Amino acid sequence: MAQKPSIPKGTRDFTAEEMAKRNYIFDTIHDVFRLYGFRQIETPAMENLSTLMGKYGDEGDRLLFKILNSGDFLNGVDRSLIDNNETTRLAAKICEKGLRYDLTVPFARFVVQHRNDLQMPFKRFQIQPVWRADRPQKGRYREFYQCDADVVGSESLYSEVELLQLIDEVFARLGIRITIKVNNRKVLAGIAEVIGVPDKLVDITVAIDKIDKIGIDKVNDELAERGLSAGAIAALQPILAISGSLDERLDSLAGILAGNEIGQKGIEELRFVTRTTVALGLRAELDLDVSLARGLNYYTGTIIEVKARDVEIGSITGGGRYDNLTGVFGLPGLSGVGISFGADRIYDVLNSLDLYPAGTSAASKIIFANFGEKEALTSLKAIHALRKACIPAELYPDTAKMKKQIGYADAMNIPFVGIIGESEMADGTITLKDLTSGEQQQLTIDQLISRLS
């Protein structure tokens, strides 16, 4: 009984100080989503397993948290599944529900289920936790939040422009300097065609995605292993080597892809999106990266990835355009574009750069010392007035020694202590003690309110 309790591995408690920081991130993202006309939805933590299974590959199916059916869950279960230890099939019999693995599949399910009530284009955002039975490790959790925004039901590239502006605004507000890397699936398809291996698109992208990590030589080795001819690899080299400004690189790439229809379409899309976004004034660095190939099975147009410029860490936001969000639920051909903010990594970046604004704290602005019933009642009246002025304030609940009460304020990072003793009662004032400077001031309630506002 007296064993110290714990939580499941890979999950976290968030203390008040951590929550203050996390809320700062989530509130920032939330406010910008709303400013850009996205509408929040929420879906249940539990989905039917039939909704989730088969959407994330075999590995994903294994990583789903499954919820045991209530009551007599063995009723009607074929005992041979148990005798033969067929745990995967057995799990499907004794579990009807699972915890959501991401926000994309529940969103697709939502769109199909509510399609008659939705106006297209539908701009939604969603900020909720997801669960994966992954092996926990540094920076990888079994419960973590995703923050997704998508525009579905329109093929307009203005949606891409809007999302790039939105990314820029979120990180400008957070004070994180970023590079937004863009690419286009059509450009990748064009490259594969131009170097003569249209069927090797996936192999090419898997390999060149690693350039930053392993270098061009090892990428070329891998391309050879994956069956690319020496000629195809040689033809790829000038593409990987293009340099200059964004426009210069688009020009070089356009030259290389001249006459290739899909490649030119990709270049055109990239030109429109980047030109328009830059014309509207972007604070982030915008970069073309032909090695960018995330989510290739899914994305069909623009691909977006965001890196922090001042911290070594993986991508902190990513997204792209897709053309078949809901086909698996029987509603084919729905195009959209979406992005996902990586809240945990953004949290790490803000921590390592110490970028939280001064006010990011769970603490009240002031706590009043408690000297007994009469003084406490007068203090409570002052506290009531402060709260009316939207200043978080509280009374120390017990009549402990002054040293203990001050120590509590200090430990809680409450910057000010209000003191109403006999003399303050007599002249209707409050003594304000600034715990940072140690200074004391005698103030009326109005002066106190304007001092703390």
Added chain:
Amino acid sequence: MAQKPSIPKGTRDFTAEEMAKRNYIFDTIHDVFRLYGFRQIETPAMENLSTLMGKYGDEGDRLLFKILNSGDFLNGVDRSLIDNNETTRLAAKICEKGLRYDLTVPFARFVVQHRNDLQMPFKRFQIQPVWRADRPQKGRYREFYQCDADVVGSESLYSEVELLQLIDEVFARLGIRITIKVNNRKVLAGIAEVIGVPDKLVDITVAIDKIDKIGIDKVNDELAERGLSAGAIAALQPILAISGSLDERLDSLAGILAGNEIGQKGIEELRFVTRTTVALGLRAELDLDVSLARGLNYYTGTIIEVKARDVEIGSITGGGRYDNLTGVFGLPGLSGVGISFGADRIYDVLNSLDLYPAGTSAASKIIFANFGEKEALTSLKAIHALRKACIPAELYPDTAKMKKQIGYADAMNIPFVGIIGESEMADGTITLKDLTSGEQQQLTIDQLISRLS
């Protein structure tokens, strides 16, 4: 495949309009919690089943959602459990984790686990969903939010005062007229002693709790069934019949409980809490209700329940003082007082009284019509300026017919449409169409910003 997808029974999707209303409630509660010096924490959705089991009675254990262990979950499981269909014991073997059932047990676990890092008194709040495998019915869901605030580590009655003020402030902000009913467990114990049946405290409270529903005669019948003598029942009648103002009723009760130690202590506590709260100015009606006995196994002092005055619905907030939050986790004697807001019922009350403020909407303030590339770029510049002024604004992404674009704005409850066509491009203005009145105005961007601010 093409079967229309659905969600598990008892769970809900929240659409954008519903989320706007829910956020209004949660934000209000959140803001007031913070104003009163409470600090937000979050705990994981999944807890170890050893943390949850045995805390909610047998019925509660059955209503826990259990999560199937990953991988080879049958490994090492005694097959006789399967053969004998011992599903409860089997579930405990193949499931280590469960979804949280409320916020109280995870909070107690949190306090014990982090006790070396916590300052007492610890004022925490928590707003998170909980899950119960209850039979779904109207107003009862398998996933719902709880909004709890507690002060632990102090026995001071100022915490009760603070929570009553906090309740008053939340419902004043929401515009819901309420009655706060208070009682005290010590008064109930005193009553049981005074009428000569100290061991029948639970029977008495279970029965008299139903007075409003079934009337005094049936309550008396039930008391007799539960073994109270005619004398004890007779002695109880004047207590249930006390009337008058709050102070008059406290006086009557004090008279009846004269000489009873625990009863007098309860009266004293009620006097202090109500007197202090009223002195600070309460907008809610405050009422003594000796039949109020919620959570009797748990509460040891003040008991609080809130009813809406203008809607027939169960209690919309409740709470009380306890003196052993964490004993079950090996840390005995921790006293505290807490309240829990019933978000779903508050939502129902706001809906039935239509109390949402005019601005409660998921919608942007303005959408710009899209007439093609040049006009769109100029519109995007205006949109950028509006967003800088914190006005949610967006561009219709496609160059559809004007009628379709206006229809979209209308369906989305966006009140204004911005129009930048050739003539507006020429003179640098924006035509603002008010969809409510149908009026149109030609404005500069600065005029537009101040019009929509």
